[in-house]
Amino acid sequence: MQQLQEDYESLRTSDTGHLRAAIRASRYTGHTAGLAPGQLQANIVILPEAYALDFMRFCQRNPKPCPLVGVSETGDPMMRTLGRDIDIRNDVPLYNVYRHGELHESGTDINHYWEDNFVAFALGCSFTFEDALARAGIPIWHIENNKTVPMYRSSIQTIPAGPFQGEMVVTMRAIDANRVNEAIEISRRYPMAHGAPVHVGDPSIIGLNDLSQPEWGDSPPPLEDKIPVFWACGVTPQNAIMGAKLPISITHTPGHMLITDIDEQAEVPVLAT
Amino acid sequence: MQQLQEDYESLRTSDTGHLRAAIRASRYTGHTAGLAPGQLQANIVILPEAYALDFMRFCQRNPKPCPLVGVSETGDPMMRTLGRDIDIRNDVPLYNVYRHGELHESGTDINHYWEDNFVAFALGCSFTFEDALARAGIPIWHIENNKTVPMYRSSIQTIPAGPFQGEMVVTMRAIDANRVNEAIEISRRYPMAHGAPVHVGDPSIIGLNDLSQPEWGDSPPPLEDKIPVFWACGVTPQNAIMGAKLPISITHTPGHMLITDIDEQAEVPVLAT
Numbered sequence: 001m002q003q004l005q006e007d008y009e010s011l012r013t014s015d016t017g018h019l020r021a022a023i024r025a026s027r028y029t030g031h032t033a034g035l036a037p038g039q040l041q042a043n044i045v046i047l048p049e050a051y052a053l054d055f056m057r058f059c060q061r062n063p064k065p066c067p068l069v070g071v072s073e074t075g076d077p078m079m080r081t082l083g084r085d086i087d088i089r090n091d092v093p094l095y096n097v098y099r100h101g102e103l104h105e106s107g108t109d110i111n112h113y114w115e116d117n118f119v120a121f122a123l124g125c126s127f128t129f130e131d132a133l134a135r136a137g138i139p140i141w142h143i144e145n146n147k148t149v150p151m152y153r154s155s156i157q158t159i160p161a162g163p164f165q166g167e168m169v170v171t172m173r174a175i176d177a178n179r180v181n182e183a184i185e186i187s188r189r190y191p192m193a194h195g196a197p198v199h200v201g202d203p204s205i206i207g208l209n210d211l212s213q214p215e216w217g218d219s220p221p222p223l224e225d226k227i228p229v230f231w232a233c234g235v236t237p238q239n240a241i242m243g244a245k246l247p248i249s250i251t252h253t254p255g256h257m258l259i260t261d262i263d264e265q266a267e268v269p270v271l272a273t
Numbered sequence: 274m275q276q277l278q279e280d281y282e283s284l285r286t287s288d289t290g291h292l293r294a295a296i297r298a299s300r301y302t303g304h305t306a307g308l309a310p311g312q313l314q315a316n317i318v319i320l321p322e323a324y325a326l327d328f329m330r331f332c333q334r335n336p337k338p339c340p341l342v343g344v345s346e347t348g349d350p351m352m353r354t355l356g357r358d359i360d361i362r363n364d365v366p367l368y369n370v371y372r373h374g375e376l377h378e379s380g381t382d383i384n385h386y387w388e389d390n391f392v393a394f395a396l397g398c399s400f401t402f403e404d405a406l407a408r409a410g411i412p413i414w415h416i417e418n419n420k421t422v423p424m425y426r427s428s429i430q431t432i433p434a435g436p437f438q439g440e441m442v443v444t445m446r447a448i449d450a451n452r453v454n455e456a457i458e459i460s461r462r463y464p465m466a467h468g469a470p471v472h473v474g475d476p477s478i479i480g481l482n483d484l485s486q487p488e489w490g491d492s493p494p495p496l497e498d499k500i501p502v503f504w505a506c507g508v509t510p511q512n513a514i515m516g517a518k519l520p521i522s523i524t525h526t527p528g529h530m531l532i533t534d535i536d537e538q539a540e541v542p543v544l545a546t
Binding site: 049052053056057060061062063064068070071073074081119159161188191195196267268269270 | 322325326329330333334335336337341343344346347354392432434461464468469540541542543
């Protein structure tokens with residue numbers, strides 16, 4: 001039976017419960033940028049428990065690309081500290097399933113993959129500080145043009161933990177020179193969302209020689225008189241997981257985040273009970 | 274051979290390397306409040322790896338009492354992200370060793386206890402925000418009178434993880450009514466050091482009926498016209514560990530912290546390399 005689909009525009013004013021219900025029923029499978037404004041959205045990583053301690057160590061040592069905001073019990077698919085009735089097997093619009101570091105399948109639920117030894121992790125995402133930049137009137141090209149932020153594999157190395165390591169993936173936003181300090185200060189206030197930039201200015205210092213060719217996302221226009229500002233990116237842990245070639249791992253599909261009940265302005269990412 | 278002791282006053286102007294060398298050699302075994310101003314100090318918890326994932330989940334879910342700032346590799350006593358040459362078996366002035374939740378021994382090193390399956394955790398401590406309050410000219414009774422901050426077992430419940438659970442331990446500082454908002458704002462800037470208070474005002478709301486009888490630390494003077502302000506305390510994880518009755522666990526002795534090479538103002542608790 002074909003299910004009724006809900007479109008992005010009709011969901012823009014929905015609350016988080018309605019949004020997750022639409023996503024759970026696969027009535028919405030699109031990207032989540034701009035949905036549930038003011039609510040924390042999260043990158044998702046799901047791994048067998050045998051790798052969970054090393055992955056938590058990797059996040060603790062690399063908090064800017066990997067700001068850990070939630071962890072499930074082993075085998076429990078409910079993300080209890082992030083919201084009411086969040087089932088991580090169904091409540092992300094689109095998942096990527098990896099086997100031995102290779103993309104095996106993308107799909108709208110992972111019920112048939114779920115195992116009793118799985119642990120699910122939620123990591124903060126850049127939508128949070130982008131909202132704050134927009135509220136401050138700092139224009140961001142990819143948002144104004146309905147594109148995906150350009151992402152690059154930089155030469156900045158993460159601090160390893162067990163099998164997890166590799167280059168830090170960064171996003172780039174071109175900012176007017178007279179707003180750069182403000183953008184730094186604003187984003188620094190959101191440690192759950194990558195915090196302050198990891199680099200400002202000359203891309204070659206972090207190993208990037210051609211900003212017009214991002215590894216993920218859309219090619220940005222020429223910088224002209226703007227300054228390129230680079231933030232740590234939540235694709236970094238996906239990159240580390242692929243490199244670790246785990247027998248199985250599951251992530252959200254980039255841009256298709258978990259929508260939580262946590263206020264973006266909350267001091268800690270734990271649901272008030 | 275009796276080793277030359279160093280006294281507190283002579284160490285007040287020492288750098289972190291000199292301080293840790295004195296502590297490693299047991300030439301200093303005292304409390305660390307006021308030493309290495311501006312450097313992050315840390316509560317320490319050491320557990321067998323079998324409990325490490327649950328303990329990390331406990332910290333992630335209770336970030337105000339348990340702000341995780343460092344984790345060792347399993348069996349590796351070096352805390353590599355927190356400083357140069359930090360050996361967690363020797364570099365804390367005084368340790369408590371617990372067996373099955375009971376204090377077994379206190380001592381100045383744990384070399385003979387260390388096992389290949391141990392994992393060491395460092396958690397931020399209140400010295401950081403107390404420094405910031407002092408710089409803002411907000412008087413703190415226990416510092417001005419060279420006492421230990423009063424600590425209480427509140428009725429606020431932590432969020433459990435595996436065997437770890439129990440009441441949140443809180444510290445109390447009496448603040449002039451017209452400085453309370455400022456104290457909240459200042460401490461909120463230090464998420465690595467318990468952040469903003471967990472309660473302001475009437476102690477009975479968090480289950481405390483007699484502030485003159487703290488469970489740990491020194492009895493404070495009567496409040497008079499000051500407001501009692503309560504912060505989450507790093508003794509909370511010790512309380513949870515004792516309750517879990519692990520076969521073995523090791524902590525610092527309260528007040529006797531690890532002195533790290535991390536700047537208190539750093540955005541993330543990771544040594545710049």
